[in-house]
Amino acid sequence: MSIKGKKKVVVVTAYDYPTAKAVDEAGVDIILVGDSLGMTVLGLPSTLQVTMDDMLRHTAAVARAEPKALLVADMPFGSFEIDDKEAMRNAVEFLRVGADAVKIEGGSEYADVVRNIVRGGVPVMGHVGLTPQMHKRLGGYRLMGRTAEEAAGIVRDAEDIAEAGAFSIVIEYTASEVAAEITKRVAVPTICIGSGPNCDGQVLVFHDIVGLSANPPPFAKQYVNLHDIIRDAIAKYRSEVESGLFPEKSRYWKMKEGELDRLLKMLYSRPED
Ligand code: KIV
Numbered sequence: 001m002s003i004k005g006k007k008k009v010v011v012v013t014a015y016d017y018p019t020a021k022a023v024d025e026a027g028v029d030i031i032l033v034g035d036s037l038g039m040t041v042l043g044l045p046s047t048l049q050v051t052m053d054d055m056l057r058h059t060a061a062v063a064r065a066e067p068k069a070l071l072v073a074d075m076p077f078g079s080f081e082i083d084d085k086e087a088m089r090n091a092v093e094f095l096r097v098g099a100d101a102v103k104i105e106g107g108s109e110y111a112d113v114v115r116n117i118v119r120g121g122v123p124v125m126g127h128v129g130l131t132p133q134m135h136k137r138l139g140g141y142r143l144m145g146r147t148a149e150e151a152a153g154i155v156r157d158a159e160d161i162a163e164a165g166a167f168s169i170v171i172e173y174t175a176s177e178v179a180a181e182i183t184k185r186v187a188v189p190t191i192c193i194g195s196g197p198n199c200d201g202q203v204l205v206f207h208d209i210v211g212l213s214a215n216p217p218p219f220a221k222q223y224v225n226l227h228d229i230i231r232d233a234i235a236k237y238r239s240e241v242e243s244g245l246f247p248e249k250s251r252y253w254k255m256k257e258g259e260l261d262r263l264l265k266m267l268y269s270r271p272e273d
């Protein structure tokens with residue numbers, strides 16, 4: 001039974017074991033191992049440099065947290081565009097390391113790729129609107145669908161991806177009316193990021209939520225500033241080490257009574273003594 005219309009779907013990214021544990025305990029519906037890990041975790045300039053190896057390693061780490069949430073992994077740039085066989089082989093790799101589904105960026109032109117992977121047994125989440133893997137072709141990371149022509153193209157993209165068998169569709173950084181129209185027209189849940197409230201759910205990047213992103217997008221909301229909390233904790237540790245306050249007596253242990261004398265004898269007595 002579809003969740004559409006019953007409750008808002010809450011999606012957040014995670015890229016490692018401890019984060020996945022915390023995110024899952026918070027009760028989200030879907031954990032996305034996004035290729036945003038290129039920027040958030042690996043310090044890369046964009047998602048274009050993210051490889052299958054990167055994605056598989058991080059997906060496996062998240063899977064080891066055994067989340068209750070559905071685990072979706074992003075298929076990285078270059079992993080599904082070349083031909084159907086390679087796309088299927090790569091999609092299968094994600095299920096082998098513990099993902100429940102994959103996400104593919106792209107509109108109508110990738111409908112057949114989505115259809116083929118779904119037919120092969122791998123559930124697919126679509127991703128339309130701003131598709132960062134195509135930022136060079138799209139003219140940067142910009143708000144999409146502000147004109148009727150561009151908006152109509154995005155609506156068609158979403159309908160084709162839904163028709164191809166995607167179980168859900170991410171709509172990124174479109175004018176809010178476009179996301180609302182898609183949400184009305186497709187039977188599967190839409191998950192928005194930067195595309196307004198009239199969607200079936202929302203997704204945010206973990207590092208944006210917790211204040212660990214160097215360049216958060218304008219639509220992200222920061223709920224805590226972990227960067228400052230971490231910096232202050234590490235600065236305190238540094239100062240305690242430098243001043244001798246750390247480690248305290250409760251954090252180190254002594255030898256058994258009399259054993260130090262025996263050790264010193266062993267170490268410093270000459271054999272003839
Ligand atoms: O890579 C990612 O984190 C994403 C989300 C922004 C939807 O694709």
